[in-house]
Amino acid sequence: MRFSGLRVLKEGLTGNKGWEPHWRNPEPKPEYDIVLIGGGGHGLATAHYLAKIHGLTNVAVLEKGYLGGGNVGRNTTIVRANYMMPGNSEFYSHSLKLWEGLEEDLNYNVMHSQRGLINLFHSDGQRDAFARRGNRMIAQGDDAELLDTAGVRKLLPYLDYDQTRFPIYGGLYHKRGGTARHDAVAWGFARSASDRGVDLIQQCEVTGIDVEGGVVKGVQTTRGPIRAKKVGMVAAGRSGQVAAMAGLTLPIESHVLQAFVTEGLKPCIDHVISYGMGHFYISQSDKGGLVFGGDLDMYSSYAARGNLPLAEHVAEAAMTLMPMIGHARMLRSWAGIMDMSPDGSFIMDKTDIDGLFVNTGWCYGGFKATPASGHTFAHLLATGNPHPTTAQHRLDRFRTGVGIMDEEATGSQHNLH
Amino acid sequence: MRLPCPICGARDHREFYYQGAAVMLDRPEPDAGSDVWDEYLHLRPNVPGAHDELWSHDAGCGAWLRVTRNTVTHEVIGAVLASEVSR
Numbered sequence: 001m002r003f004s005g006l007r008v009l010k011e012g013l014t015g016n017k018g019w020e021p022h023w024r025n026p027e028p029k030p031e032y033d034i035v036l037i038g039g040g041g042h043g044l045a046t047a048h049y050l051a052k053i054h055g056l057t058n059v060a061v062l063e064k065g066y067l068g069g070g071n072v073g074r075n076t077t078i079v080r081a082n083y084m085m086p087g088n089s090e091f092y093s094h095s096l097k098l099w100e101g102l103e104e105d106l107n108y109n110v111m112h113s114q115r116g117l118i119n120l121f122h123s124d125g126q127r128d129a130f131a132r133r134g135n136r137m138i139a140q141g142d143d144a145e146l147l148d149t150a151g152v153r154k155l156l157p158y159l160d161y162d163q164t165r166f167p168i169y170g171g172l173y174h175k176r177g178g179t180a181r182h183d184a185v186a187w188g189f190a191r192s193a194s195d196r197g198v199d200l201i202q203q204c205e206v207t208g209i210d211v212e213g214g215v216v217k218g219v220q221t222t223r224g225p226i227r228a229k230k231v232g233m234v235a236a237g238r239s240g241q242v243a244a245m246a247g248l249t250l251p252i253e254s255h256v257l258q259a260f261v262t263e264g265l266k267p268c269i270d271h272v273i274s275y276g277m278g279h280f281y282i283s284q285s286d287k288g289g290l291v292f293g294g295d296l297d298m299y300s301s302y303a304a305r306g307n308l309p310l311a312e313h314v315a316e317a318a319m320t321l322m323p324m325i326g327h328a329r330m331l332r333s334w335a336g337i338m339d340m341s342p343d344g345s346f347i348m349d350k351t352d353i354d355g356l357f358v359n360t361g362w363c364y365g366g367f368k369a370t371p372a373s374g375h376t377f378a379h380l381l382a383t384g385n386p387h388p389t390t391a392q393h394r395l396d397r398f399r400t401g402v403g404i405m406d407e408e409a410t411g412s413q414h415n416l417h
Numbered sequence: 418m419r420l421p422c423p424i425c426g427a428r429d430h431r432e433f434y435y436q437g438a439a440v441m442l443d444r445p446e447p448d449a450g451s452d453v454w455d456e457y458l459h460l461r462p463n464v465p466g467a468h469d470e471l472w473s474h475d476a477g478c479g480a481w482l483r484v485t486r487n488t489v490t491h492e493v494i495g496a497v498l499a500s501e502v503s504r
Contacts, residue, residue, distance in 0.1 A: 150461035240463030253437065254488075297439040299435040302465040302489045307418050309431045412433050413458060415437045 022187055023067075023194035028201050028223050032060045034105065034381055035219055035228035037206050037242055039063025041072030041186050041233040042359060042366065044325075045374020046381070047105070047193035047200070053375075054382035055097045057197035058311045060228075066204035066283060068186030071236050074304075074336035075367040076197050076281065076293045078258050078272055080117050080177035082144070083406040087392035088345055091142050095372030098177060102371055108188030110180050111286060117177030118152065118270040120159075122166045126276055130172040136172070149399075151415065156273065158324050166277040166320065177272060179283050185370055209246040209356070210367045216355040232357045232381055237302070237337025239360035246353055250360060251342055253414050256301035257364045258310055262328040264288030273321075275304040275315070280317035290328060292318060296364065298399055300414075306335045338364050342398050343412040345405035347379055348386065349395040357381055358395060421496045424478045432476040438462070439469035441481045442502060465489050471499060 001020050011018050031248035031349035034050065036043045039061045050056040064067075083089050087197050098105075099112055108314070119330070127146075134144035152171045155160060165350050194200050201223070208232065218227035237243040237254045264289045275280040279295035297306045311333060317326045341347060341361030342373035348359050359377045362369060376387035392403040398412060410416040418430040436498045440462055445453045472479050481499035486492070 238459070241465065244462070244464075249456070249460040249462060251461065252463055254462050254463055254465075298428070298467055298488075299486050300463070300470060301491065303491055307430070307491070310430070350482070398459040399451055414461065415435065 003109070004388075011386045012089075021271070022191040023200055024203065026199045026205060028060060028221070028226055029199065030225075031218070031227040032199070032230070033058040034102055034228060034230045034232065035059075036061045036232045036234055037219070038234035038238075039202065040070045040234065041068065041189065041199060041237060041379070042236070042362075042373040044068070044186055044189035044193060044200070044374035045370050046234060046359070046377045047198045047230060047296050047374075048196075049331045049358060049375045050382060051193055051198055054148065054378060056382055060199040060201055061193070062204045062219070062226075062312065063200070063202045064208055065106065065330065067200060068183055069261065071184055071338075071366060072186045074259065074334055075182055075289050076283070077179040077182045077285070078103065078177070078281065079180050079368045081111065081140075081142045081176050082117070082119070082133065082137055082172070082175055083407065084133050084282060085345070087403065087405040087408050088407060089136060089140045091372055091389040091393075092368065093142050094375075094409070095369050096142065098182040098371035098375060099180065100176075100380065102188070104265040106192050107189040108184065108191060110184040110188050112180040114176050115271050115283075117174040117274070118147070118171040119174070119274045120171045120276045121169050121338060122171060122276045127169055132170050134333075142174050142307065143174060145175070147171045147173050148274075155271065157320050157353045158268070160320070163320065178273060178288035179285075180373055181286070187234050188376065189370075197395050201233040206242065206245065209242075211246055211356070213354055214258045214352075214354055216353055221351040225295065228330065230355045230357065230381055232377060234359045234377065236339050236360065236362060236366065239358070243297070243358065246351070250358070251347070252360055253300055253340045255299070255338045255340050256297045256303060256306050256335050257338050258306035258314070258333055259291065259293040260311070260314065260333045261285070261331050263331045264323075265290065265328060268324075275317055278313075278317040278320070280314060280321065283320070289331060291323065302337055304335050304337055306333075339361075340414070342414050343404045343406045344408055346373075346393055347395050348373070348390045350380070350382060350384070351395065395398050418491055418493065420482065420484055420493055422477060422480065422482060423498050425442055425474065425495060428474070428477055432474060433472040434475045434484075436471040436473060439471050439502075442483070443473055446491050453493060467494060470484060472496075
């Protein structure tokens, strides 16, 4: 079933009776070439690219809940390529280019909207830091423009510019940044992978990883054993639990990150905005809700819900930056389980167990990486070698000290992000 | 979430700074080798459920605590002074 304008018109005129389920719901087979543990955005994207680029379709994605029920359905939907460190810079640049062709690639409307991202700054020092970051983005081949106060005021007239505490000095404008409809991204990848022959198996929790003589042989699941030549672990905040089944300990701590949405409003925020004083970022969804978030709660958690002090902190930042938000009522808040790595950058590598691969450590920035994570993890699984844009993202970099990507210049240890 | 500081009593978690898993208390010998130090600094069991962790009562008495807390429910099970934890 292909989507097109004509098809939408025809279905609209005939009672929308011709639409079909977007993916098959198969029983697990006893054996696959590749099993992916985790049916979130990254796992589904990996399945799509394995099938499309590498022609590997004897693949299963095992999901303990429902497809896209984890962080890909819980984020604030921001897509950008404004990273600075070598290793991250080329990876996120690669990802944004995949985003720009994604809807055509998937024949699926993921509502990718390049509405522009503005990172505000509030001091001379911060301006220098953002000027440097902008130069690094341009050197990578992406776009960045340094705006002064008047430049920002033209785009965002509703901010509080004259606040005495944190006056707005300007912003770094990344025009190709924006948002995408997060669920549709998971669904689009799922549909494409399923159509190409990948089995997406929901309600199937992996309970063990079979290793014999240092070689992976398959997995045990709540729906029976499944043999596999290769196994990819793509479990985000649950990575530690999955890796433990193979006897591995990862350099990952799981933390809780909250997000919030207001009631639906008329269009008022046209861009993605991030505040430079206090961790706060906001955009408006197509449904009209203001979607925003802040910092981690800053303690280890698997609860997928946060505490009120952080909600209060985020609301304070929102009110300081744009007092008009005080008129909106908060509708919902939720949280996800973040796989935090010591240097704030992800890990994509082989493990010491032959045939077992790991994709983790996305911290609180995995959504924008979804296409490239799938693309490069598929490359690693299919060829056994890392894709050029992930060559630095080794599992052992914290032990060796080689290739650490310390994006926030805070050192490489837990609990600094 | 309130943490039971042995010195100050139950206090709001905003008064505390979270350092991470209490494995940080088991500092290896300087010449223990890079694998042991890698494990100490970076590798984390990261198990859901009861979790021993270090909190500093920054906005209170300043003491370091070893708190046992359930990371699935956020239930705080107990807290002792880190200085009194036998190693």
